[in-house]
Amino acid sequence: MHFADRLAERIQKTGSLACVGLDPRPDWLPDGIGAAAFCGEVVDLVRGKAAAIKPQLAFFDDDAGVPRELARRAEPDLVSIADAKRGDIGSTAEAYAETWLGARSPFSALTVNPFLGRDSLEPFLAQAREHGRGIFVLVKTSNAGSADFQDLRLEGGEHVFERVARLVHDLGANNVGSCGYSNVGAVVGATAPLEVVKRLRELMPRTIFLMPGYGAQGGSAASIRAALSKDGQGVLVPSSRALTFPWRPSPVPADWRARIVRELETMNRELAAR
Amino acid sequence: MHFADRLAERIQKTGSLACVGLDPRPDWLPDGIGAAAFCGEVVDLVRGKAAAIKPQLAFFDDDAGVPRELARRAEPDLVSIADAKRGDIGSTAEAYAETWLGARSPFSALTVNPFLGRDSLEPFLAQAREHGRGIFVLVKTSNAGSADFQDLRLEGGEHVFERVARLVHDLGANNVGSCGYSNVGAVVGATAPLEVVKRLRELMPRTIFLMPGYGAQGGSAASIRAALSKDGQGVLVPSSRALTFPWRPSPVPADWRARIVRELETMNRELAAR
Numbered sequence: 001m002h003f004a005d006r007l008a009e010r011i012q013k014t015g016s017l018a019c020v021g022l023d024p025r026p027d028w029l030p031d032g033i034g035a036a037a038f039c040g041e042v043v044d045l046v047r048g049k050a051a052a053i054k055p056q057l058a059f060f061d062d063d064a065g066v067p068r069e070l071a072r073r074a075e076p077d078l079v080s081i082a083d084a085k086r087g088d089i090g091s092t093a094e095a096y097a098e099t100w101l102g103a104r105s106p107f108s109a110l111t112v113n114p115f116l117g118r119d120s121l122e123p124f125l126a127q128a129r130e131h132g133r134g135i136f137v138l139v140k141t142s143n144a145g146s147a148d149f150q151d152l153r154l155e156g157g158e159h160v161f162e163r164v165a166r167l168v169h170d171l172g173a174n175n176v177g178s179c180g181y182s183n184v185g186a187v188v189g190a191t192a193p194l195e196v197v198k199r200l201r202e203l204m205p206r207t208i209f210l211m212p213g214y215g216a217q218g219g220s221a222a223s224i225r226a227a228l229s230k231d232g233q234g235v236l237v238p239s240s241r242a243l244t245f246p247w248r249p250s251p252v253p254a255d256w257r258a259r260i261v262r263e264l265e266t267m268n269r270e271l272a273a274r
Numbered sequence: 275m276h277f278a279d280r281l282a283e284r285i286q287k288t289g290s291l292a293c294v295g296l297d298p299r300p301d302w303l304p305d306g307i308g309a310a311a312f313c314g315e316v317v318d319l320v321r322g323k324a325a326a327i328k329p330q331l332a333f334f335d336d337d338a339g340v341p342r343e344l345a346r347r348a349e350p351d352l353v354s355i356a357d358a359k360r361g362d363i364g365s366t367a368e369a370y371a372e373t374w375l376g377a378r379s380p381f382s383a384l385t386v387n388p389f390l391g392r393d394s395l396e397p398f399l400a401q402a403r404e405h406g407r408g409i410f411v412l413v414k415t416s417n418a419g420s421a422d423f424q425d426l427r428l429e430g431g432e433h434v435f436e437r438v439a440r441l442v443h444d445l446g447a448n449n450v451g452s453c454g455y456s457n458v459g460a461v462v463g464a465t466a467p468l469e470v471v472k473r474l475r476e477l478m479p480r481t482i483f484l485m486p487g488y489g490a491q492g493g494s495a496a497s498i499r500a501a502l503s504k505d506g507q508g509v510l511v512p513s514s515r516a517l518t519f520p521w522r523p524s525p526v527p528a529d530w531r532a533r534i535v536r537e538l539e540t541m542n543r544e545l546a547a548r
Contacts, residue, residue, distance in 0.1 A: 025365065058362060058369035064336050087387060088332060088359055089417040092297065095332035113361055115389035115412060117419025138389060143363040145391025148441065149434065155427045160434065163426065 002177030003108060003134035004208060007079050008233060010051040016268045017224075017232075019052040019081065019210065021240025022070060023059045028245050030252045035059065036066045042244055043074045045257055049264055052079040052108075054238050064099070071106035079108045081210070085138065086124075087113030093123040101127035101135070109134040111187060111210075114164050121171060125184065129175055134183040134208075137171075139164045140196060142189030142213030161196070165203040172206060181234055182206045188227065190219025190237070197226045209235045215242045221270065237271060276451030277382060277408035278482060281353050282507060284325040290542045291498075291506075293326040293355065293484065295514025296344060297333045302519050304526045309333065310340045316518055317348045319531055323538055326353040326382075328512050338373070345380035353382045355484070359412065360398075361387030367397040375401035375409070383408040385461060385484070388438050395445060399458065403449055408457040408482075411445075413438045414470060416463030416487030435470070439477040446480060455508055456480045462501065464493025464511070471500045483509045489516045495544065511545060 011017060022042060024035035033041075043053060053074045055067035064082075071080035086096045100110040101124060112124050112135050124135050140150050140161040150161045165186065172182025184207065188200050191213035201209070209227045213219035214237050227235050246263040247253050285291060296316060298309035307315075317327060327348045329341035338356075345354035360370045374384040375398060386398050388411050398409050414424050414435040424435045439460065446456025458481065462474050465487035475483070483501045487493035488511050501509045520537040521527050 023366065056366055056369075058360075058366045058373065062338050062358070062360075062370060062373045084336070085362055085387075086332075086336075086359070087361075089415060089419070091299065092330055092332045095330075096336060099332065099336045113359075113387050113389050115387055115423055116415050116417060117422035117424070119417055119419030141363060141390050143390060143393055145363070145393035148391035149389060149437065150391070152426075152434065152437065153429045155429060155431075157429075160423065160426065163423065167422065 001132055003128065003132055003183040004177035004181035005179050006108065006132070007051065007208065007236070008177070008179040008181070010079055011233070014049060014051055015272065016050050017235055017237045017271050018050040018243070018264060018267055019054050019236045019238040020046045020050045020243055020264070021083070021238050022053060022055040022244065023240040025059065028248065030256055036069065039066070039070050040073060041257065042260060043070055043078065045260055046264055047074070047077045049261065049268070050078060052081055052236060054081040054083045056240065057082065057084045068106050075106060075108065080106065081109040081111065081136065082107045083111050085111050085113050087116050087120055089116055089120050093120050097123040097127040101131060101133045103131060107133070109136060109185070111136045111138065113138050114167065118167055118171070125171055128183050134185055136185040136187050136210045137164065137168045139168060139186040139200060140188050140192050142191045142219065146189065162199065162203060165200050168207055169204045176206050179233065180206060181208050185210055187212065190214040190223040192223065194222055194226055197223045201227050207234070210238060211235055212238050215239055215267070224271065239267060243267065275406055277402070277406055277457040278451035278455035279453050280382065280406075281325065281482065281510070282451070282453035282455070284353055285507070288323060288325055289546065290324045291509055291511045291545050292324040292517070292538060292541055293328050293510045293512040294320045294324050294517055294538070295357070295512045296327060296329040296518065297514040299333065302522065304530055310343070313340070313344050314347060315531065316534060317344055317352065319534055320538055321348070321351050323535065323542070324352060326355055326510060328355040328357045330514065331356065331358045342380050349380060349382065354380065355383040355385065355410065356381045357385050359385045359387050361390050361394055363390055363394050367394050371397040371401040375405060375407045377405060379407070381407070383410060383459070385410045385412065387412050388441065392441055392445070399445055402457055408459055410459040410461050410484045411438065411442045413442060413460040413474060414462050414466050416465045416493065420463065436473065436477060439474050442481055443478045450480050453507065454480060455482050459484055461486065464488040464497040466497065468496055468500055471497045475501050481508070484512060485509060486512050489513055489541070498545065513541060517541065
């Protein structure tokens with residue numbers, strides 16, 4: 001099944017645009033529960049209530065073992081996106097693509113960095129295509145520093161992020177699912193100015209937007225709305241800290257499991273009320 | 275000891291600018307020798323004859339375990355650079371920085387991707403500074419696709435790679451070793467046009483250039499020369515396939531160990547004859 005169709009189905013079945021980020025900060029975990037066990041519990045708690053999960057490799061000592069187990073536990077109920085932001089060239093890109101999107105990978109998608117250019121993304125796309133998986137390309141990230149290079153204005157008036165968007169649209173053009181979206185998604189911060197989100201949607205009409213920064217980083221529901229299609233498709237909203245550690249900065253409460261579920265349900269309601 | 279000073283010392287002691295890339299392609303390995311064992315042997319073979327090693331994470335199934343063992347085996351004789359091209363924001367960048375450049379890391383340096391901007395690099399720099407390590411920032415990569423974004427021309431006439439170079443220079447300005455180079459290096463393809471290499475050296479006078487693409491990818495000794503200081507400093511030349519599988523496409527010869535050493539000695543002579 002096409003990656004975008006699988007994702008659309010999960011969004012429809014759960015009524016949720018949420019992608020639960022798994023960033024298990026060691027000092028924030030409940031007493032006596034390790035990162036792997038905590039994330040495993042979270043997967044089970046959000047099953048049927050969120051569209052996807054997104055383990056953040058950096059929080060697992062950059063080791064793929066536990067994230068892989070989490071993806072196996074989550075799929076097929078929850079689409080699993082490896083948030084690794086990999087990017088390299090030639091046979092190295094092929095090796096990464098094989099690891100994250102090849103036949104033996106339990107993940108459905110991988111985040112990738114476009115700085116090295118089109119030829120650095122093609123090996124990822126080849127594996128994604130062959131195995132019904134997807135990639136999410138960084139286009140306009142949610143941090144302040146995204147202005148440093150992504151916002152630079154080019155000769156002719158376009159910004160760097162617009163050129164990346166054109167490439168993303170182009171890469172996905174030949175692989176659109178029956179839901180109308182391609183298997184090449186884009187990371188677009190919900191913190192970006194509304195006109196930037198609108199411009200990016202214009203340039204990438206068939207692209208699923210993964211929109212970090214909602215809530216915790218000040219991203220707005222208006223940005224999410226600007227990116228959604230009329231029938232509420234084409235966007236996935238990742239949330240990590242706000243969803244999985246909603247009690248912070250208070251200490252971990254006894255009912256932390258219920259708190260996580262409640263937080264996700266609140267987020268689902270907010271996003272549904274668009 | 276400052277990272278750049280350690281590297282300068284290794285270059286001086288070995289008379290070599292070579293950084294031996296460890297990219298163990300499974301189908302290229304000698305019969306009955308796994309990736310970890312092969313790379314371990316290569317480390318021992320090049321000890322005292324090269325300045326550095328550079329395990330490529332992608333070829334270890336993106337798993338840090340074996341690369342870490344190789345770095346432990348190599349250091350302090352060989353400076354160990356983790357070629358992971360990581361790049362992320364906020365607490366995620368901090369987590370990656372801790373993994374690769376923190377107190378427990380056996381590596382001396384890490385390659386990083388600047389696409390997410392200055393604030394995405396600062397956590398790496400903070401760890402590098404604290405622990406006498408270094409980072410190498412992608413500025414102009416050796417692949418054809420590097421033209422797609424890195425070569426874009428900005429309003430005002432500069433290229434994207436020049437803006438990245440300015441940031442690299444700026445980040446390293448406050449941390450220059452007694453050898454005259456900073457702990458913030460730059461990846462600059464030896465395949466780049468000579469005038470680009472010269473311009474980048476102009477913009478980054480205190481930056482160690484890691485220059486992939488020499489030999490196998492068509493990079494020239496002239497590019498290396500253009501980046502070297504008068505006393506032959508400031509450049510490290512990585513080579514992977516050409517150095518560690520010099521017999522390709524012929525099958526693995528019985529004397530493969532001697533072939534690797536001979537290839538490295540030839541490279542050292544070529545680079546010394548500048």
